[in-house]
Amino acid sequence: MTLTFIRFINLILAALLAGTSFGIWVGLNPDNYSPSTYLEQQQQLVLSLNTLMVSLVIAATIVTIISAFLQRENKTTFVILIIASAFFASCIFISRFGNLPIQTEMLNWKIDTLLDNWTSLRNEWWRLHIIRTVAELFALALVAWSTSKTALNSSYEK
Secondary structure (H helix, E strand, O other): OHHHHHHHHHHHHHHHHHHHHHHHHHHOOHHHOOHHHHHHHHHHHHHHHHHHHHHHHHHHHHHHHHHHHHOOOOHHHHHHHHHHHHHHHHHHHHHHHHHHHHHHHHOOOOHHHOOOOHHHHHHHHHHHHHHHHHHHHHHHHHHHHHHHHHHHHHHHHO
């Protein structure tokens, strides 16, 4: 029962995290915005999603490690989940050392005092966001595969 609950929570957290990032990637390409629109949109995005996304990626990493530990007898599932947790952990480092410094600077920008290199910073933030999203999608795929594989194996054993 505990393992089933952990697997369920793991899948939900991974899906929420990857889905939110994927939606931003598909729907909010900064190349399509004027400077003022981009600035307003990005500042609102950071203010509204930053705490949620940080919480989700930390929770997804921890729950994936717990799930791996609980399934350590199944070496394939254990390794797959450790790899998934490494993908999630990479997102933490990308965010902390890549996106966060840029976001902190962006929150202080005003449209009439934009830096000359603001598009470089915008493009770097976007590049890091795409890398982070791809890592989250790989992690989600691994979590989903391990969950469905384990569920299928359990149903065959009955």
